[in-house]
Amino acid sequence: MLDYAEADEVQVLRHRLRALVEEHIPKSYLGAFTDNPNDLEIAQRFSRILGEQRLFALTWPESFGGGGASSWEQTALREEMWAAHEPRGAQYMGLNWIGPVLMRYGNEDQQQRHLPPIAAGDVLWCQGFSEPEAGSDLPALRTKAVREEGGWRIHGQKVWTSYAEMARWCFLLARTGTPESRKDGITVFLVDMEQAEIEVRPIPSMLGRHHINEVYFTGAWVPDRDVLGGINEGWKIVNDVLAFERIGIARYARCDKLLSWAPRALGEAWADLPQGLHQRWAKALVHSRSVRLLAYKVVAAQDQGLLDPADAAAYRIAVTLLDQEVAEVLMDIVGGWGLGTEDTERIFERAVEDHWRYAQASTVASGTLEMQRLALANRLVGKR
Template identity: 60%
Template sequence: MDLSLGPDAARLRGELRRLVAEHVPAGFLGAFTDDPADLETAQKFCRLLAERGLLCPAWPREYGGWDASVWEQTVVREEMWAAHEPRGAQYMGVNWVGPTIMRHGTAAQRARHLPPIAHGEVVWCQGFSEPDAGSDLAALRTAARPDGDGWRITGQKVWTSYAVMAQWCFLLARTSRGGRRQDGLTVLLVPMDAPGVEVRPIRSLLGPHHLNEVFLDDVRVGADAVLGEAGGGWGVVQEVLSFERVGIARYARCERLLQAAPPVLGGAWDDLPADLRGRWARMLAHCRRARLLAYRVIALQAEGRVRPQDAAAYRIAVTRLDQESAEVLMEIAALDPGGGEESRLFRRRVEEHWRYSHASTVASGSTDVQRILLARALLAAR
């Protein structure tokens, strides 16, 4: 396989790296730090990408893209994650909210929601997890009851990324009971400024703005808030999770940091323990494995096939890579004798990668859940 993905993708990769070098400070470690300037950097850079048609190039032109291939969108995903995601919170709207609305939304929903995402003008959050329904998502209790020509929603969500700054929430609620627990769930597109919505930030290692609780107290939405069929939300969510799990190119940041280690250490690289350098090389091989698994899922999605087990296999590999590479990099950074700016920046990037890696095997479904999905698919195929 040609991992350069062809000349168009190579040109796009070069342009994105140039834009990052010109518009993102060298010390940028993400939008959600204690420094408000980092969030402003991300918002400006996101708008810059949108103006150049680079935020979601694979989208149809009518929705703000330019009909590029899924591989060019993959390049955007890889380069942004490798550079500590200078799009800020936009990857959620671009990677899976937008594509899901394209697949399941009405013409009015597509016209209302897709252009603002493509223009970098709106932030979405995901209202899935609850205090008693995380990996076991079908156990959720947030309920939406019919109210005239709309719905009234009551419940609580937790670990909701970006809720404090989001304008819209992609919410899963129970609208009926009976049969399997997965039946009777509905996806609702909820404005975050609706009366009855309250957001409470949760401080964490990941920094401010990132995690939140969301309380919904008799929140009213219209009938046009339903995405897809009422009661058919579980099928929509399975597609969502497949797009979400491949939407973050964790392997790209791992590889960028691993490749940076030898030049940063310089002559001290050869003095590292042989076992540590061996583990470093193994992590690079695991980066390649995760990349190939991601490309397999992307190719299937491009053909209209969304299979949760393929995304699960990728997710298991890439989240383990995230954590194992973080441990190797922390050991390397601790042995770096350099005191210059390049060494200090390398250590800061490694430490940030290590902090984020702690949540990777839980976010978007725990590793145990991914293994269950994969095992069920393998057993069904026998």
């Protein structure tokens, strides 16, 4: 039976993290991916501060620059960071799933080269998965790796690639088998992004500058030392990647914070809201805390090595629906101030808008909601 009572060391960690956020993150900070380059620099600087105190890669082994902490301390870290508009910025991928996957599948050379810089908050990664004709159907990818002496040449296109404009490395899926081989013909490559044969084209969107991109590979070089796992064995790695990715985002913590903030932010105007809106607010708050408990169940299973992919899919479905429910409730609460305000005094309204914009894309991020439901349904009827 899972005991949800928080250990003393977890509570101490929360207070320590909140003090660091209070000291280093401005009240007006709403994330790293804005038109203001200072926001990205704030995130990069804060990541390095966490790295220096071994708080960044909290659960990683100390030999890789981590803190050797428990998964529950890591969960608290995720919650505190997401509640504070993720002041680690674009470090999310390297920290939450690229690092753990490298620990599981990487050789000693790969681990020693890549893990300590991630743990120090010094290097950014992006994920080269989706393509114009291979999004939800990822095994349909066409980007190919051609064998040459000493390594591989990458040819193809990726799309919706978060953080590619700023990333130093890319965790790339490419085809090394025939198109017919699908899952059995995919390999993972660790690609150095600082090459003339790689072109990054930002995609304008309401998610903010620096966020999503197209990436073109026209013969980019990957030496043999940067092949992760075996040739044509990338799909089993992908399954782990998706599980780590789907439980690594504690967006319920931001939902809870914004909902709890609403009565204070509105002050006397809170009592004037329609009764039906008060009821929707209370229902959303209950849902956010239910999703937190579901997240804890998934963390406990992962901690014991018993994580079922269906559990990760169920959590992802729940937190996605929560995101959008909370976004709509909050937008109705703030009303006309919810969109477009740049008034620095109206921080709550700006935070609500930021949450609403991201919630619109949540049903397609990390696998569409339909694919999550399909994965869960297949598991429930006995398909693997």
